[in-house]
Structures are given as structure tokens and as C-alpha cells.
Amino acid sequence: MTSPTTFEFNQIGIIHSCYTEKFGIPRQPGLVKETTATLELLPPFNREDTLDGLEGFSHIWVHFIFHQCIQEKWKAKVRPPRLGGKAKMGVFATRATHRPNPIGLSVIKIGKIHKHNKRIFIDLHGADLLDGTPVIDIKPYLPYADIQADACGGFAPEKSPAFPVKFTEEAKQQAITYKNKFERNLLPLIEQVIEQDPRPSYLSNTTDRQHGVKLWNSNVKWLAKNDHFLVTEIEIEE
Amino acid sequence: MTSPTTFEFNQIGIIHSCYTEKFGIPRQPGLVKETTATLELLPPFNREDTLDGLEGFSHIWVHFIFHQCIQEKWKAKVRPPRLGGKAKMGVFATRATHRPNPIGLSVIKIGKIHKHNKRIFIDLHGADLLDGTPVIDIKPYLPYADIQADACGGFAPEKSPAFPVKFTEEAKQQAITYKNKFERNLLPLIEQVIEQDPRPSYLSNTTDRQHGVKLWNSNVKWLAKNDHFLVTEIEIEE
Incomplete structure (x- = not known):
């Protein structure tokens, strides 16, 4: 009974998302509301009746x-990025991806x-999920059970502060061109993604270095300035 | 990319619990604080360092x-029992056990x-877990991400009301005997388990019927009266 065993799960769904690469994905759901x-x-599992009753709930847990x-x-x-990439924590005290079982929640x-x-x-x-992510379960969020109002959050007690994001005139124009072509308003999405500071910790003190993040079929270039981030170009990938 | 696939997971842990059978287990965690x-x-995975940092958190998510x-x-x-066992809901709108992948959270x-x-x-x-339950992941509860204060909870917006529980003199005496022998105070545990009304829905309108629930190595007998439950006997299973 106490010897470990293995379990096999079937994929029940797939995520279609603007995040086509890992870099830039917000570190928790809900941070980038524009997603x-x-x-x-x-x-x-593609049966509508499996979802009957779900319309009364506002949130779901996605196991992926x-x-x-x-x-x-x-x-x-x-x-953990929250500790500046310096301190090490036990994997079960984090939501890191390199877990014994790579299950996300x-x-x-x-x-x-x-x-x-x-x-x-x-x-x-506001999903924080990579395009193509396999889903293995969906459950309703139950406020009376899931809201633990007295919980304390260890080394991640609250959201990281957002960093100001500015756009060059050129980038703004490119966003308009993109919107006319694909009917997607990139500006607020870019702002919310970049204000989280997706840079790896070892680069978080550098300035004037160019970074790129892919959102849908765009490649967004931006610079880290002293007190803000500057989006310089939005390339469309055809 | 869109064809479903399967995934294999290793058990990382096991639950030791007072619930030695499914009947009587509370329907959500935290309802029976005495557990x-x-x-x-x-x-x-039995390495202490995997838990470093967890001591700063008050709650964890257990994937089981x-x-x-x-x-x-x-x-x-x-x-769902919340609907009196009458109305049917889609499995993904519930946390029922008969899911495509039998993962609990x-x-x-x-x-x-x-x-x-x-x-x-x-x-x-306050765990709602059967003795012997295999665990496949542990993650810290992050208040800033997991507390969705504006969430609405469909057909289960709040806790079910608790039902009053009384004990016969005989049952109280048996609880004292049990406590002296095993150093476990059964009375509050029994009260909190039974006040949830663990009866199957088709019996929820019957009275004076005897029910039994196993907690640790005890077998607790109780009757449903008109306006309360009455615990009549606590048998010790040697």
C-alpha cells in the first residue's frame, strides 16, 4: 500500500493562446487580464453535456x-523568480515547472x-498558458471552499509591483496596422505582459538591452530603461 | 498537436487519515476542522529539501x-449531493469522483x-481524504493568485448548513474509553463529520434509521431524528 505507483491520464482538452513561446508568460493567472x-x-470528451451547469460559475481550475x-x-x-533567482526553495514550496509530475494548476x-x-x-x-498546452481536468472554483481568507503566502505574499511601460510612435503605428489586419488590440496585452518584467533574473539589473516577446503572430521588441520599459517595434510574423 | 495524448505520473506521497472508508468523508476540505x-x-521524493520554504505558507494544494x-x-x-441527488450536472461543472481523469484537488x-x-x-x-490516498503533487496556496474574491459559485454558492448532533450517555462513555486507550478525542470529530449529513440523498428524508461511519478504528452508529442526529454507540474495532 505504501509503495509508490504510477497513474495514466488522458488529455481532455487543449489551450489556444496568444503565448506561442514560454518567455513572457505571466507567472500566475489573472495578472494579464487582457489575455x-x-x-x-x-x-x-468534446460533449457539451459535460459542461452543463458550468455557466453558473465565474472561474474554473484548469489542471494542465x-x-x-x-x-x-x-x-x-x-x-523562484520572486526571490530574484538567487535563493533556492524546495520544489514543493513553489509552483515551478520542473516538478516530479509536471502538473500545473x-x-x-x-x-x-x-x-x-x-x-x-x-x-x-487572463490565462497564463502556453499555446498547445494539454489539459487533463477542469473543475469549478468553489468560493466557500477555495477562498482561504486567512492563508499566508510565504515568500510570495502579494503580486510583484508592475513596471511602467511606454511605446515609441513607431510601435504604436505598428499596433494599429496589426489591429486593422487581425482585429486584435495588442497594446494593452503588450503593456500587461511586459509590466510583469518577464526578464530572467540575471538580466534584471541591465539597461538598454533589447528583449523580444512573441504574442500571437507578433514579435514585440522592447528595451529596459532605468525607470521604465520602452516598446520599440512590433514585427508581424506572416 | 490537437490529437489527445496520455501522460504518466508517479505517486509522490500517501495520505494517512481517520477516514478508512468513503462513506462519511466531508464533501470539501476544511469542513471538518477536527480532522x-x-x-x-x-x-x-522523501527528501526534506523538497519542502524548504514551505513553512512560510499556511495552506497547500494537494493533487491526489x-x-x-x-x-x-x-x-x-x-x-451532485448539493442538489439533493436529483438534478444532473456536467461532470466538469462538479468535483465528482467519476471524472475522465480521477484527479482530486x-x-x-x-x-x-x-x-x-x-x-x-x-x-x-481538515483534510477530506481517504486513508491510503495516493498524492501526485503538492503546491503552496498563493493568496494573491488563488483568492478570487469576486468569484461566483454556481449551484454551490456556500456551505451546506450543519445539522445538530447529540450523543447518548453510552456513546459519551465509549468515547472516553476510546480516548484513554488511543489518545484521540473522537467527540468533536464525530460531531463535525455527522453534522455535514453524510447520508446518501435517497435516504435524506428518512428518520430513525441507523447509520454507521468508520473513523480511525471506531465504528460510529447514529440515528437520524426529526430535527437532529443522535449518536448511539461507538464501537472499537480491535
Whole structure:
């Protein structure tokens, strides 16, 4: 009974998201409210009746797989970005990706549940999930059980402060061109993604260095200035 | 990319709990504050350093397996006890056990992290977990991300009201005998377990019917009266 065993799970869905690479993904859900994504149920789970009653809830728990980390070894100790990448913490005291089982958990605000042909989608707001992420379960968020008002949050007691983000005239114009072409307003999304400071900790004290982050089919270039970030260019990847 | 795939996970721990059978287990964590249980890390994950930093947090998320349901088929629609066992809801709008992947999720208040010989334990308060439950992940509860103060809870907006529980003199005496023998105070645990009304919905309108619930090595007998529950006997199972 006490010898460890293994369990096999089937993917039940997939995430479609603006985050097409790991770099730039917010470190927790809900930080970038502008993010829109969808969760698509996959066969044989793509049945509308599995979602009956979900419309009364505002949020769901999404259990997903850190699929780009699945081949990597787990680590007993990791360096959380919240501690500047310096101090090491036990992996079970963090939500790091290199876990013994690469299972992620996000609470996400849901929008419309809709159908296209036989495909079933749940709109997600503020998801911190990579495009293509496999989903293994969805559960309703139950405020009476999940809100632990007296909880204390160790080394991550509150949100990191946001960093001011500015845009060059050129970048603003490119965002307008992008919007006309793809009907997506990139400016607030870029602002909310970059104000989280997605830079790796070892670069967090450098200035005037160019960084890039991919959002949908755009490649956003920005510089770290002394007291703000400056978005200089929005390239469209055709 | 959009074809479903399967994932294999290793058990990282096991739950030791007073709930030795499914019947009587509270339907969410935290409802029965008196419950004490422990989570034991299993090899090769039984390393203290994997928990470094966890002492600063008050609560953890436990991802576990509904191991007694693992052979059973999933259901697209289930009858949540909250709806009196009558209305059916989509499985993904509930936390029912018969899910496509039988993964459970509980937020649990933690106590001491301690060691006996080479075994590592985390004390759990208010766990809703069956003895022997396999654990596949532990994550810290992050108040700033996990408390969704504006969430709405569909058909389960708040706790069910508690039902009054009384004890016969005989049952009280048996609880004292039990306490002297095993150093466990059963009375508050029994009260908190039974006030949740663990009866199956089809029996919830019957009176004077005897029910039994196993807690640790005791078998607790109780009757449903008109306006309260009456605990009549606490049998010790040797």
C-alpha cells in the first residue's frame, strides 16, 4: 500500500493562446487580464453535456501539463523568480515547472461556452498558458471552499509591483496596422505582459538591452530603461 | 498537436487519515476542522529539501487520486449531493469522483513538517481524504493568485448548513474509553463529520434509521431524528 505507483491520464482538452513561446508568460493567472485564450475539449470528451451547469460559475481550475518540460528531470530545489533567482526553495514550496509530475494548476475566469461545427470551446480570461498546452481536468472554483481568507503566502505574499511601460510612435503605428489586419488590440496585452518584467533574473539589473516577446503572430521588441520599459517595434510574423 | 495524448505520473506521497472508508468523508476540505491526517512523502521524493520554504505558507494544494474510483467508467453527467441527488450536472461543472481523469484537488491547512527515522510527514488539518490516498503533487496556496474574491459559485454558492448532533450517555462513555486507550478525542470529530449529513440523498428524508461511519478504528452508529442526529454507540474495532 505504501509503495509508490504510477497513474495514466488522458488529455481532455487543449489551450489556444496568444503565448506561442514560454518567455513572457505571466507567472500566475489573472495578472494579464487582457489575455484571451480558449480551452477546446478533445474527443471523446468534446460533449457539451459535460459542461452543463458550468455557466453558473465565474472561474474554473484548469489542471494542465507543462508539456515543454515533460522530458526534463525534476529538481529538489529551484530558484523562484520572486526571490530574484538567487535563493533556492524546495520544489514543493513553489509552483515551478520542473516538478516530479509536471502538473500545473491555474484558476481562470471563464467567459462564453461556444460551439463551432462539432468543436466545443470555453473562453478564458487572463490565462497564463502556453499555446498547445494539454489539459487533463477542469473543475469549478468553489468560493466557500477555495477562498482561504486567512492563508499566508510565504515568500510570495502579494503580486510583484508592475513596471511602467511606454511605446515609441513607431510601435504604436505598428499596433494599429496589426489591429486593422487581425482585429486584435495588442497594446494593452503588450503593456500587461511586459509590466510583469518577464526578464530572467540575471538580466534584471541591465539597461538598454533589447528583449523580444512573441504574442500571437507578433514579435514585440522592447528595451529596459532605468525607470521604465520602452516598446520599440512590433514585427508581424506572416 | 490537437490529437489527445496520455501522460504518466508517479505517486509522490500517501495520505494517512481517520477516514478508512468513503462513506462519511466531508464533501470539501476544511469542513471538518477536527480532522487530523498526515501526508507522507514516498521514495525517491522523501527528501526534506523538497519542502524548504514551505513553512512560510499556511495552506497547500494537494493533487491526489480518487484511487477507489480508478477502475470505474467516467460519466458525462453526475448528480451532485448539493442538489439533493436529483438534478444532473456536467461532470466538469462538479468535483465528482467519476471524472475522465480521477484527479482530486484539496486546499488543506498544514501544520508541522516532521521526520520519523527517514520518513517525512506533513501534518494536515481538515483534510477530506481517504486513508491510503495516493498524492501526485503538492503546491503552496498563493493568496494573491488563488483568492478570487469576486468569484461566483454556481449551484454551490456556500456551505451546506450543519445539522445538530447529540450523543447518548453510552456513546459519551465509549468515547472516553476510546480516548484513554488511543489518545484521540473522537467527540468533536464525530460531531463535525455527522453534522455535514453524510447520508446518501435517497435516504435524506428518512428518520430513525441507523447509520454507521468508520473513523480511525471506531465504528460510529447514529440515528437520524426529526430535527437532529443522535449518536448511539461507538464501537472499537480491535
